[in-house]
Amino acid sequence: MHIDLLDPAPFARNDFWPTFAWLRANAPVHWHPEPDGGGFWVLSRHRDIVKVYADSDTFSSAQGMRLGSDPAAVAAVANRMLIVSDAPHHTRLKRALHQAFAPDRMPRIERLVTEVVRDLVEEAVERGELDFIDLAKQLPNRVVCALMGIPRADWAWIGRLTTEAFDSPDEEVRSSAHSEIFLYFIELLSRRRAEPGDDLVSEIAHQTRVDERDGTGRPLTDEEIVFNCNGVLSGANETTRYSTAGAVHMFARQPEQWQLLRTGGPAAIGPAVEEILRWTTPGVHALRTATRDTEIGGVPIAAGERVTLWNVSANRDEEVFTDPDRFLVDRRPNRHIAFGHGRHLCLGARLARFELAALLQELTPLLEGFELAGPVVFNSSNFTWGITSIPVRLLPTGLPARAA
Numbered sequence: 001m002h003i004d005l006l007d008p009a010p011f012a013r014n015d016f017w018p019t020f021a022w023l024r025a026n027a028p029v030h031w032h033p034e035p036d037g038g039g040f041w042v043l044s045r046h047r048d049i050v051k052v053y054a055d056s057d058t059f060s061s062a063q064g065m066r067l068g069s070d071p072a073a074v075a076a077v078a079n080r081m082l083i084v085s086d087a088p089h090h091t092r093l094k095r096a097l098h099q100a101f102a103p104d105r106m107p108r109i110e111r112l113v114t115e116v117v118r119d120l121v122e123e124a125v126e127r128g129e130l131d132f133i134d135l136a137k138q139l140p141n142r143v144v145c146a147l148m149g150i151p152r153a154d155w156a157w158i159g160r161l162t163t164e165a166f167d168s169p170d171e172e173v174r175s176s177a178h179s180e181i182f183l184y185f186i187e188l189l190s191r192r193r194a195e196p197g198d199d200l201v202s203e204i205a206h207q208t209r210v211d212e213r214d215g216t217g218r219p220l221t222d223e224e225i226v227f228n229c230n231g232v233l234s235g236a237n238e239t240t241r242y243s244t245a246g247a248v249h250m251f252a253r254q255p256e257q258w259q260l261l262r263t264g265g266p267a268a269i270g271p272a273v274e275e276i277l278r279w280t281t282p283g284v285h286a287l288r289t290a291t292r293d294t295e296i297g298g299v300p301i302a303a304g305e306r307v308t309l310w311n312v313s314a315n316r317d318e319e320v321f322t323d324p325d326r327f328l329v330d331r332r333p334n335r336h337i338a339f340g341h342g343r344h345l346c347l348g349a350r351l352a353r354f355e356l357a358a359l360l361q362e363l364t365p366l367l368e369g370f371e372l373a374g375p376v377v378f379n380s381s382n383f384t385w386g387i388t389s390i391p392v393r394l395l396p397t398g399l400p401a402r403a404a
Contacts, residue, residue, distance in 0.1 A: 001019070001022050005019070021316070030044070040067065045313070047319065068383075110358075113358050116143050120142070125394060140355060149201060165177035247279075260330060284310065285383060289306050290303050290305050368396065371393040373391040377389040
């Protein structure tokens with residue numbers, strides 16, 4: 001079988017799944033050549049991927065966390081941005097940033113999410129027919145912008161920049177968007193240093209401390225704050241956007257799953273959120289670099305070689321999931337790795353879960369279902385992937401849902 005995971009076309013067509021099924025069955029540790037003569041290892045099994053995620057001593061993130069990344073850009077943020085750092089830097093940085101999402105701060109965050117979701121759902125139901133990606137984009141963008149104290153007038157602009165920074169096929173557009181986001185956060189941080197407010201940036205700037213392991217703590221540097229604010233912004237936007245759109249897609253195609261969720265009551269929301277995350281897996285792959293000679297599944301891996309972890313494949317692994325190619329809102333257990341695993345479990349995972357749960361809680365009493373009203377479009381990325389357009393009609397309670 002010809003394997004080319006660098007080809008964007010299968011991702012745009014949503015037909016790359018058979019490739020990973022073949023890899024899991026025939027070549028779970030597969031060497032993938034590159035046009036320039038280099039190459040990388042492809043891991044497709046859940047157990048191998050979890051093993052690599054858990055061994056950050058052998059498999060480093062500091063040399064890049066995705067295929068196609070700019071080495072100079074990676075070097076500029078290495079060990080200062082969570083996703084491209086290794087222990088002990090990663091451990092101290094993540095522990096510090098977790099302070100901003102501590103349990104005592106979650107009630108405020110949850111109230112904010114609930115308010116944003118209610119506003120968006122009210123707007124959507126009033127319209128009746130819409131491209132659901134518009135709501136899916138606005139949900140995480142409004143939440144994160146509000147958390148960071150970004151002026152409301154800037155929310156739409158920040159949302160557009162975030163999409164360009166991570167979704168644009170043009171490298172210059174992506175680079176320019178990242179630069180604008182960094183400059184914006186530098187200015188925002190400067191204002192929060194001078195006049196702190198009740199927001200995430202002020203919290204990180206004035207109260208968050210990095211444990212120096214000698215009984216002292218230091219404040220985060222401006223670079224650490226700016227890099228990781230950008231990370232929180234992008235991570236929250238990407239996961240919630242694509243998972244939300246993917247969920248609506250499946251509920252339109254499988255209306256019985258929406259009815260199962262509606263009749264299940266509040267207890268059904270949690271398992272449904274986990275299945276949505278497993279099914280959509282917006283974070284397609286992650287990259288690691290071997291720090292020493294090792295092996296995976298009996299295959300030798302040399303120091304310096306790159307290893308890619310394909311979360312989308314792990315989350316359809318027949319060894320772990322019964323009927324992995326079926327979307328089942330009541331699936332239990334659900335050991336998906338949509339947010340990664342181990343030390344690099346996504347910082348915004350809890351927020352993304354709550355956003356999805358709040359949306360389902362608001363929609364289930366109001367809607368009998370969803371009806372596709374146009375073609376569904378997927379992006380062509382092998383890194384962050386999902387639906388970019390999904391026109392739907394919302395079917396309010398009292399009207400029958402029709403299978404798409």
